[in-house]
Amino acid sequence: MRMSAEERRESVVRAAMIEFARGGYRGTSTEAIARRVGVSQPYLFRLFPGKQAIFEAAAERCVEETWRVFDEASAGLTGEAAAEAMSGAYMGLVEDRDQLMMQMQLYVSVFAARASGEEEIGESARRLWEGLFERVRIRIGGDMRDTTQFFAHGMLINTLVALGFPPDHRIWTGFDDKCDKAE
C-alpha cells in the first residue's frame, strides 16, 4: 500500500475525476477523494498544494483521456471515416458517465472561477479545449463546420447523460445514425 509520491498523485487524480464528476468542485470534499484513494485527508495536501490544484489536474487528465479515446478509435482513418469512428467512440463513453460529467464540471467551474475574477483558469481551460478541438479538426479533414458539428453532438450527449435519459429513450433518436451521410 505504500507507494511513491508520483504513483500516489496518479491515483489521487483518478479518484478526483470520479468524485469531482459526481459532486462538482464545491460539492466534493477532499475527505471523499482521500477515502477513495485510501489515504488520509491531510496527505492530499502534501501531494498537491490545494484542492484547486487537484481539480485542475483532474480536468487536464480528463481532456487528455478524451483525446486518447478519439485517437485510438480513429487511428489510421481520416475525413468522414475518422469522424464516424470518433462519434462511435464518444457514444461508447456514455457508459462511463464520470468521464463525460467531469467535462461538464470543468465547464461550469471555469465559469464560476471567471465570475470571481480568476481569468487565468479560463485561459488555461480554453487552451486545453481548443487543443482538443484542433486535433479533432485535423483528424477529420480540417473542416471547421464539421468539427463544430461533431463537438455540438458531443455536448448534447453530455447533457442527456447528465439528465439521465435512458439509452432507449426516444430523445436519443438522431444519434443512432450519427452525423454521417447527410453532408
Place this chain on the structure above:
Amino acid sequence: MRMSAEERRESVVRAAMIEFARGGYRGTSTEAIARRVGVSQPYLFRLFPGKQAIFEAAAERCVEETWRVFDEASAGLTGEAAAEAMSGAYMGLVEDRDQLMMQMQLYVSVFAARASGEEEIGESARRLWEGLFERVRIRIGGDMRDTTQFFAHGMLINTLVALGFPPDHRIWTGFDDKCDKAE
C-alpha cells in the same frame, strides 16, 4: 420595498437564477441570494422550504424563459424559418450568460442529485427538458434529426460561453451561418 410574499418570491427566483448560474448549487450561499434580493437571509426560508426549493424554482423558470425566447423569436414561423429564427435568438442569449449558465448548472446539479440517490429530481428535470424539446420540435416541423441538431448547437454554445471564448474567436466559426442550407 415591502411587498407581498408572492412578489418577493418572484424576485428571489430572479436573483437565484443569477447567483446559481455563477456559483452552482453548492457554490452559492443563500446569503448571496438574499443580499441580491435586498432582504435578510433567514427570510428566504419563510418564502421557500429550503435552498433546494429555491434552486428548483430557478431551474424551472430558466427553462420556461428559454422557451419564451424561442417562442417570441419564431412566432408565426414554421419549419426551417422557425429553426433559423430560434437559432438566432439563442445566439442573442450569449450576451446574457447567466441564462445559459443556469441551464448548465441545472444539468450538473441533476447529475449530482441522481448520484446521491435523489432520482425524483432527475425525473422532473427530464420532464421539463423534454417539454422544451417537444415544443421546439413541433415548431420546426417535427423532424427529430433537425431538433437534435438544433439542441446540439445550443449545448455547444453553452460550453463556449462557459469557457469564455470571446465572440470573435475563431472557434465560433461554423455558427455564423447557422444550421441552415445543408439539410
Place this chain on the structure above:
DNA sequence: GAAGATAGTGATTGGCCACTAACTTTGAAT
C-alpha cells in the same frame, strides 16, 4: 545498524453556511 529521507497519520482549527427560534414592524380593515 545508524541516519537521513520519504511516505503517511491524528488531532485540531477557524471559517462558512443552511436552517431555526424568537422577536419587531407595517399595513389595512373594522
Place this chain on the structure above:
DNA sequence: ATTCAAAGTTAGTGGCCAATCACTATCTTC
C-alpha cells in the same frame, strides 16, 4: 385608534470542510 395578520429582522446553532501542525512508520544507503 385598535387589532390582526402578514412581512421582515436579529441572534444563534450545529455541522461540515480545507488546511495546518506535530508526529510516526518505513524505506534506502553506507
